[in-house]
Amino acid sequence: MAKKKNQATWGGRFSEGPAELMQRLGESVSFDARLAPYDVQGSKAHAAMLCSVGLISKKEKNEIHKGLDAVLADITAGKFKWKTELEDVHMNIEQALTRRTAAGAKLHTARSRNDQVATDMRLFFKDACGQISAGLAKLIAALLDFAEKNPTVVIPGYTHLQRAQPVLIGHHVLAWVEMFGRDRDRFAAVLDHANWCPLGSGAIAGSTLPIDREFTARELGFVDAKGKPRVSRNSMDTVADRDTFIEFATACAMIGTHLSRVAEDMILWASAEFGFVRLADAFTTGSSLMPQKKNPDSLELIRGKAARMQGNLTTLLTMCKGLPLTYNRDLQEDKPPVFDSFDQTLLCLDVLTGTISGTVVNPAACERAVGDPLLLATDLADYLVERGMPFRDAHHAVGKLVGISEKTKTPINEIPMAKAKAAVPELGSDWYDVFDISRGLKLRENLGMPGPKQVKKQITAWRRKIS
């Protein structure tokens, strides 16, 4: 059988091309083609730098720039013919460029695919962090709208999924907002870590050529707040490091976990057993068998996607843990989990935003749920503390009243005065007032508490933070 000539850019030393199976295993263009805009951006900056230090002429730089723009235009228009035999996005673009201009053969001067792919991915991360941060801001805005639309609705707050104490529904929603606010901070940190320019690291040991790394860094926006270029400081670390990938996947998995917990709260709230909210038809589905069903599929799928994001993170951690420095081909497999976490995170953020926006509260069901006066048992203990009783004794005294309420099947706030006083002589004649829910909320206006003024203040503060 005639041997196939090796077409690859690295084919010089090989007398035979890779087996078809090797090509199928080794190609990454099926998933890294989406890096094309970053690859072209990086290559244009690299060519500009090569020109600035005299390694290529101005004419060659211009031809490379024009050629890369044309290649990217083809890609964007869907006219580009991706070749798996060229392995990845980098070699596909370089070969297409070289077909357009002979200067293309000079583009890879003082560059390796190792620092090239690191650069592409860092540009991707900076972009992706911005998009996720914007998605988080939209979700937070929808949550604030929801809280604002229901300023007086009170629901039980839960611990152990048992009714604990009454809170404004806005306070519960603001707890979700806090979670997503921390997620935003996490992406700002990932962005900062991605903000170092790898180009110039070469395959592993830089280059003997007189390149200007700061020029490239500045060109690509790898700069600090003052505009000073940020150039990575160790060529071996630069091509081996996948911390940013792992941090990005961690931040996505964290969002996934938060989204999933919110989804679970809402699934409970939308159930007939709770009935606190009604979900919009647009984000629910029916049953193929049971005509009455309306299922909270958007929320269940969000809960399911959280598992996938955790899986992606685990994939990356496992991939890196046993790798010797520096680049190993295993690392090509870093992209599918990262892209998947990104895509699913953005999708889920938008879906939850849509779901929240269409959700309507059922105030009557909420009122029923907080109707049990025992939810204010703690407030009664506080009342006794204000009358001079040590808290431990107050807890015990209220416990006695709870016992009477249970034994006599009388709501705690309907135990006759004489009977109550006999059990707890410290009770004043005003002890029944404690069971007014709005009293309890009005007394909770300290920072972070569920008082109506506090909730309003927090909403305003968050509006400012995301604007």
Ligand code: ARG
């Ligand atoms: N497609 C490769 C990847 O994503 C690019 C780097 C290839 N480097 C190499 N030494 N073969 O990992």
